[in-house]
Amino acid sequence: MSDLDTFRMDARAWLxxxxxxxxxxxxxxxxxxxxxxxxxxxxxxAQKIWLERMVAQGWTVPTWPKEYGGAGLSRKExxxxxxxxxxxxxxxxxxxxxxxxxxxxxxxxxxDEQKAEHLPPIARGEIRWCxxxxxxxxxxxxxxxxxxAEDMGDHYIVNGQKVWTxxxxxxxxxxxxxxxxxxxxxxxxxxxxxxxxxxxxxEARPIKLISGRSPFCETFLSDVKVLKKNLVGEEHKxxxxxxxxxxxxREMIGNQxxxxxxxxxxxxxxxxxxxxxxxxxxxxxxxxxAEIDEWAFNLTMKRKLAxxxxxxxxxxxxxxxxxxxxxxxxxxxxxxxxxxxxxxxEWESERSNDGKMARSWLRTKGNSIxxxxxxxxxxxxxKHILQLPGA
Amino acid sequence: xxxxxxEDEVMMRDMAQGFFAEKAPVKALRELRDNRDETGFDRGxxxxxxxxxxxGIVVPEEHGGVDMGYLAAGLVAEQMGRNLTASPFLxxxxxxxxxxxxxxxxxxxxxxxxxxxxxxxIALALDEGVKHNPRGTATTAEPSGNGFKLxxxxxxxxxxxxxxxxxxxxxxxxxxxxADGLSLFLVDPKSKGISTERTIxxxxxxxxxxxxxxxxxxxxxxxxxxxxxxDVLNGVLAAGRGIAAAELLGAGAQAFEDTVAYIKERxxxxxIIGSFQALQHxxxxxxxxxEIARSAVVGAxxxxxxxxxxxxxxxxxxxxxxxxxxxxxxxxxxxxxxxVGMTDEYDxxxxxxxxxxxxxxxxxxxxxxxxxxxxxxx
Numbered sequence: 087m088s089d090l091d092t093f094r095m096d097a098r099a100w101l102x103x104x105x106x107x108x109x110x111x112x113x114x115x116x117x118x119x120x121x122x123x124x125x126x127x128x129x130x131x132a133q134k135i136w137l138e139r140m141v142a143q144g145w146t147v148p149t150w151p152k153e154y155g156g157a158g159l160s161r162k163e164x165x166x167x168x169x170x171x172x173x174x175x176x177x178x179x180x181x182x183x184x185x186x187x188x189x190x191x192x193x194x195x196x197x198d199e200q201k202a203e204h205l206p207p208i209a210r211g212e213i214r215w216c217x218x219x220x221x222x223x224x225x226x227x228x229x230x231x232x233x234x235a236e237d238m239g240d241h242y243i244v245n246g247q248k249v250w251t252x253x254x255x256x257x258x259x260x261x262x263x264x265x266x267x268x269x270x271x272x273x274x275x276x277x278x279x280x281x282x283x284x285x286x287x288x289e290a291r292p293i294k295l296i297s298g299r300s301p302f303c304e305t306f307l308s309d310v311k312v313l314k315k316n317l318v319g320e321e322h323k324x325x326x327x328x329x330x331x332x333x334x335x336r337e338m339i340g341n342q343x344x345x346x347x348x349x350x351x352x353x354x355x356x357x358x359x360x361x362x363x364x365x366x367x368x369x370x371x372x373x374x375x376a377e378i379d380e381w382a383f384n385l386t387m388k389r390k391l392a393x394x395x396x397x398x399x400x401x402x403x404x405x406x407x408x409x410x411x412x413x414x415x416x417x418x419x420x421x422x423x424x425x426x427x428x429x430x431x432e433w434e435s436e437r438s439n440d441g442k443m444a445r446s447w448l449r450t451k452g453n454s455i456x457x458x459x460x461x462x463x464x465x466x467x468x469k470h471i472l473q474l475p476g477a
Numbered sequence: 478x479x480x481x482x483x484e485d486e487v488m489m490r491d492m493a494q495g496f497f498a499e500k501a502p503v504k505a506l507r508e509l510r511d512n513r514d515e516t517g518f519d520r521g522x523x524x525x526x527x528x529x530x531x532x533g534i535v536v537p538e539e540h541g542g543v544d545m546g547y548l549a550a551g552l553v554a555e556q557m558g559r560n561l562t563a564s565p566f567l568x569x570x571x572x573x574x575x576x577x578x579x580x581x582x583x584x585x586x587x588x589x590x591x592x593x594x595x596x597x598x599i600a601l602a603l604d605e606g607v608k609h610n611p612r613g614t615a616t617t618a619e620p621s622g623n624g625f626k627l628x629x630x631x632x633x634x635x636x637x638x639x640x641x642x643x644x645x646x647x648x649x650x651x652x653x654x655x656a657d658g659l660s661l662f663l664v665d666p667k668s669k670g671i672s673t674e675r676t677i678x679x680x681x682x683x684x685x686x687x688x689x690x691x692x693x694x695x696x697x698x699x700x701x702x703x704x705x706x707x708d709v710l711n712g713v714l715a716a717g718r719g720i721a722a723a724e725l726l727g728a729g730a731q732a733f734e735d736t737v738a739y740i741k742e743r744x745x746x747x748x749i750i751g752s753f754q755a756l757q758h759x760x761x762x763x764x765x766x767x768e769i770a771r772s773a774v775v776g777a778x779x780x781x782x783x784x785x786x787x788x789x790x791x792x793x794x795x796x797x798x799x800x801x802x803x804x805x806x807x808x809x810x811x812x813x814x815x816x817v818g819m820t821d822e823y824d825x826x827x828x829x830x831x832x833x834x835x836x837x838x839x840x841x842x843x844x845x846x847x848x849x850x851x852x853x854x855x
Contacts, residue, residue, distance in 0.1 A: 350855045364855045373855070374846040378773075378794050385772035389480035406765045465754075467761035472737055474760065476752035 093163050097170045104139045105176045108132035112175070115442075119181045123214025124258050137211055140179040147185055147209045150193070154201055155209025183252065184208035184215040188261050191331045195278075195319040204259075204280070216283070217335075218248040218262030218305060219328065225250075226462045228263075229272045229325060233307060235264035235279065242266070242279065242317075244287075244310040250456065254290035254303035257283055261331075267322050278324035280316040287311075297448040298433075298441070333400065335457045336408035349373050349380075349418055353425035369424055376418055383414055402470035409463035412453035419447040480775055482552075489549050493556040496529060501562040503824050509563055510681040516639050517675075517683035518563040524595045532570050533593025535716070537578070540589035547716055548778040551723035555774075558727025561824075561831050563682055565598045567720060568636040573599035575716045576644050576661065579701045579709045584663065588642065600640035601713070602631040602664075602687055609840045611646070611710055612654050616689060618647035618662060624695040625649075625662065627670075630688045635838070637685030638675035640666055645689070650704050659706035662698045669693070680830040711789050718839050719778045719792035722799045725835045726767075726774050729803030732828040733763055736810040739825075743815070756813055763806055770795065770802045790852050793845045800842030807832045 087095075109132050113119060120126070120133055128134040140146050143157060148164045150156025159167065189208055192201055207213040224231040233246025244264055254260065259282055267275030283290065287310040292300035319327050350364065350373050357365045364370035387407060394400050400407070422443060423430045430447075432438035454460040469477035482490065501522055509517060526532050534550045536542020550571060557566060574592050577585055577599075591597035605615055616629025627647055637643065643664045651658025666673060670692035676684050701709040737760055740751035750756060773795035780788040807829035811818035814825050836842065 348853075350850070350853055354855050359855065362851075362854065364850070370850055370855065371843070371846055374850040375797075375842075377853075378797050378846065378849060379769065381794060382769045382773035382776075382798055385480060385776040386769050389772045389775065392479075392481045403768075406761075406768055409761075410765045410769060461758065464758040464761040467764055468754075468757035471764060472757070472760055474737070474741065474751040474757050475749045477754075477757050 090162060090166060094166045094170060097167050098173070100143070101170055101174055101176060104136075105171075105174060106132035106136055109136040109177045109179075110175045111177075113177060118177070120177075120179060120211070121181050121214055121253070121256070122211025123256065124212075125256055126211075126214065136177070137179045141210050144209070146180045146182075146211065147189065147205075150189065150205065150209060154193075154205035180211045182208060182211065182214065183217055183257075184213065187217060187331050187334055188215050190334050191261075191278075191327055192318065194330065195327050199315065200280075200318060213258045214253070214256060216251050216254045216257035216260050217331075218251055218254075218260045220250040221247060222249050226459050228328070228458075229276065231263055231265060231276065232268075233262070233264045234268075235266050235277060235312065237266065240314055242312045242314065244279070244281075244307050244312055246307050248305040248307070249293075249302075251290065251303045251305045252301060254283065254305045255292050257290075259283060260288075260305070261318075263324055263328055273325045275322045276324040276328065277321050278318045278327045279312050280318065281310060281312045285310050285312075295448070296451070297445040299445060299449070332458065333404045336404040336463075349377055349421060352422055356425045356427065356429070366425075369421065372421055373425075376414070376421055379414055380418070383410055386410075402466055405458070405463040405466040406471075408457060409454075409460050409467070412450075413460060415453055416450045419450045423447050479779060480772065485545075486549060486552060489545065490552040490556070492529070493531070493553045494559075496526075497556045497560040497562050500525060501557075501560055501564070503561050503827060506561045506563055506681060506827065517636075517677070518565060522562075523564055526564060526566070527593065527595025531566065532595045533574075533589075534570060535574050536570075536589050536593040540585055541593040542574075542589065543593075546778075546782040547719060548775065548782050550720055551774060551778045554720045554723040555727035555730075558724035558729075558831075558835075559731040561680075561728065561827055565600075565636045565639075567717065567724070568601060568640075569597065569599045571720045572601045572713055572717045573644060575713045576601070576700060576709055579712070580663075581697070583697070584700060588663075591641075597641045598636055598639055599642050599644060600634050600637040600685070601717075602634045602637060602643045602645045603710070604633045605629065605631055609838070609844055611659070611707070611714070612656055614646050614648055614659055615653060616645065616647040618645075618649050618660060618694075621693060624693060624698065627662065627664070627689040627692040627694060630686065632676075632684075632686050633838070634685045634687050636683060637666070637687050638673060638683055642666070643687065644700060646706055646710065649706075656707045658704050659710070660703050661700040661706045661709055662694050663700050664692065664694055664698060678834055680827070680834045682831070682834065714839055715781060715789035715792040718796040718845075719774070719781055721835050721838055722770075722774050722792070722795035723778065725799035725803040725832060726771055726795075728828050728832050728835065729770070729799065729806040730767060732803075732810040732825060732832070733760075733767060733806045735825060735828075736760070736806075736813050740813055750813075759809055759813075763802075763809055766802045766805065770798045773798045790849065793840070793848055796840060797842045797845035797849065800836040800845070803832045804836055 108130060120137055144152060145157055147156040148159040148167055152158045185208060192204060221231050221233060235242035235244045259280060261280050263276055264279055265275055266277040287308040289306045290303040293302050293304060294300050353364055353373050390400055390403055426443055430443050433441040433444055465477055468474045530543040531553050533542030534545050538544050569592055577588050588597060618625040618627050643666050645662045645664045646659055648658055649660040670690045672688045674686045676686055678684055740756055743750045777791040777795045780791045810825045811829055814823060817823050818825050
């Protein structure tokens with residue numbers, strides 16, 4: 087038996103014994119996800135125990151080094167672990183921007199002190215992070231950001247406004263892009279800093295979206311003190327970290343777990359079948375096309391990850407995956423709304439689980455805007471892959 | 478499912494890449510066309526392809542092939558797509574070889590070695606109407622003496638004008654539209670009662686209309702079981718669709734790359750037109766679609782090699798996907814080439830024509846979307 091097979095057997099046995107039955111049920115809604123952090127309230131004992139046990143194994147961040155709360159697994163072992171978790175439908179024990187975004191950036195660009203200070207609390211789900219990138223005047227043109235960090239010797243004083251800060255009102259710390267120099271080209275003079283959301287001068291206001299939900303905030307920064315030990319990488323050169331991190335974000339958004347029930351089942355349960363065929367023949371064709379695309383897209387995610395050397399970034403192909411994955415997801419939700427007809431329009435009712443489908447449909451509209459719009463992704467493909475002039 | 482090529486496969490791809498670029502580039506197709514070549518492909522090239530192992534790529538070693546499987550065959554087909562190489566690879570090395578694997582020991586021994594050596598060209602006579610519809614096969618085979626008597630008319634018989642033997646699908650029982658009741662026969666195209674018309678197609682490649690009037694064949698001409706032809710055909714068409722998708726991938730990729738190269742050179746309004754965002758975004762969208770389509774081809778052919786139980790459905794999926802995507806690549810290609818895209822001098826139009834034929838062969842995107850929905854009970 088190979089080492090990998092041994093690992094699989096061990097992981098399977100451990101998961102069987104340690105994953106609570108409740109944590110093998112499908113999540114009913116957003117609130118069933120565990121985000122951790124100072125303000126998080128566990129929904130159940132099982133949720134808490136599951137997190138604690140996975141933390142003890144180092145399996146919330148399986149590939150991170152042990153000293154930072156990980157298990158030091160290889161990429162192949164991580165895949166096996168995920169397969170074994172999927173096998174018993176185990177829920178993800180911890181959803182975290184710290185794990186998905188900041189962690190990889192700190193591992194690559196952070197000092198030993200920064201890693202030791204910030205990575206273990208991320209791994210343990212004790213500190214929840216948010217991302218301070220976009221500003222009212224810097225969306226797609228992110229590098230034109232203006233939030234200013236003034237050099238005061240051993241610290242900076244930060245002033246400005248961030249927007250579309252995911253869950254800023256529930257986060258403990260923020261990783262934030264600030265301008266430390268505005269004399270050169272716009273990509274120069276950006277720095278990557280970390281600070282506590284409880285610092286004086288930080289105010290997060292939720293933004294109400296078309297879905298009726300508020301996953302994003304406006305974040306106002308007035309004379310916020312940021313110690314220089316919390317500067318990641320070199321001063322003025324934060325753009326390369328920002329880009330690295332965006333690549334991770336794109337892979338994540340492009341790869342979001344889609345609707346678990348096949349589209350055609352949702353359509354069939356709503357519209358019914360006639361002579362064994364979906365009752366709306368025009369919709370039937372579109373559903374088939376979308377399902378074939380979804381199959382091919384999922385294969386593409388796997389292929390690109392397999393092609394990239396273990397741990398390597400996908401580079402500009404992450405833009406392709408983000409673009410395609412989000413546009414496909416929007417398409418699927420449009421088709422679901424088509425199939426659901428009047429029922430899909432119910433916003434407040436028992437039958438609709440308070441407008442679950444409609445709210446999800448509206449939420450997907452942001453997929454192709456956040457993390458760089460589809461148009462920005464197409465620009466990146468044009469420039470870095472096709473190498474077209476002036477892109 | 479391995480989605481990354483292994484060393485052998487990379488070697489096969491590289492070998493095929495060099496071989497077709499050197500021996501059978503687009504220029505070779507133009508020459509065949511302009512000289513109104515009798516055969517429609519270069520028999521010398523076909524012999525060389527056999528010597529390279531391409532002709533017998535899915536033929537078992539005991540019958541003289543190299544038996545490298547369908548993914549490897551797809552890598553070869555992709556390079557043929559890139560060069561618009563004319564050859565009986567699809568008809569003979571894929572469709573016929575796959576069908577004959579279901580044959581009797583005598584049939585295998587008679588034909589598989591000749592496929593691998595490049596001595597035989599074998600054509601599948603399946604389609605009849607204007608669209609691909611195997612279940613609608615109306616050609617009949619009635620018992621006659623100790624054999625059968627065939628009547629009917631076949632169309633789009635690829636390489637049928639030069640075939641040494643035809644594999645003919647005919648109804649032996651059941652009704653129009655039934656999957657059961659079809660049978661396959663190995664038929665000598667010189668048999669009494671067969672008339673063949675060569676049909677040069679829009680892509681300058683060849684097919685034939687073949688009419689059967691009281692054509693007598695012996696009992697041992699039956700390939701596979703009586704009335705069980707669809708079982709064989711399912712495997713044959715799965716392979717054919719997967720390989721046609723691979724060729725479409727190559728043709729689409731080359732059309733796309735030629736177009737990107739063109740818009741990097743062409744100037745209008747004092748600017749390289751590739752600097753215009755209107756073209757950049759369409760090109761980048763197409764890049765994305767081609768990458769998605771490539772995964773579908775690799776995934777499907779791998780499933781076929783692994784004997785996955787849903788392999789036949791998987792092979793239809795890239796055929797559906799490429800039917801749309803390669804077509805888009807050729808249409809965008811002509812449009813972005815502008816006026817020269819309409820000229821015979823530029824290759825982009827030749828790609829458009831080949832892609833049009835390939836997407837139609839063995840079912841277009843609409844056909845396969847419908848089949849996909851049916852297979853999933855909706």
